[in-house]
Amino acid sequence: TKEGVTFVPEVDILENEEAILLYADLPGVSKEDVDVDIREGVLTLTATVNQERNQGNLIYQEYEVGGFQRRFNLGDKIEQDKIQASLTDGVLTLTLPKAAELQPRKIEIQS
Numbered sequence: 001t002k003e004g005v006t007f008v009p010e011v012d013i014l015e016n017e018e019a020i021l022l023y024a025d026l027p028g029v030s031k032e033d034v035d036v037d038i039r040e041g042v043l044t045l046t047a048t049v050n051q052e053r054n055q056g057n058l059i060y061q062e063y064e065v066g067g068f069q070r071r072f073n074l075g076d077k078i079e080q081d082k083i084q085a086s087l088t089d090g091v092l093t094l095t096l097p098k099a100a101e102l103q104p105r106k107i108e109i110q111s
Contacts (some may be wrong), residue, residue: 005066009045009092017104020078022094026068031087036094038080043072045092077101 012023026034028049035046047068074080077099084095 005064007064007066007068009047009068009070011070017098019098020096022072022092022096024068024070024092024094025090026087026092027090028065029068029087029090029092034085034087034092036083036085036092038074038083041074041076043074043083043094043096045070047092 009024009026011025014021014023024045026047029047033048035044037044037046045068049065049067074096079097079099082097086093
């Protein structure tokens, strides 16, 4: 239970030969306000938006300010110690490298 509004960020998940790429929309979030955590095989994204609007009387509001949280179960085929994260223009990008045994490799033909 958290105080205030908590949103579930929308994500896109792509897969290539080397990794799984996760893109999460976190509008209004700065790098300092994002936490990416892994515990017991669960990847948790948590972010807060601190946006004050004390510039006048609020007449109409569609945009809510709050935090974000989303969890993903990771399989044992992800190299958890090599996960990378970056935040650009409100989009968090996580690169989840696949374990070596899942990556394609070329078999050399002996003659």
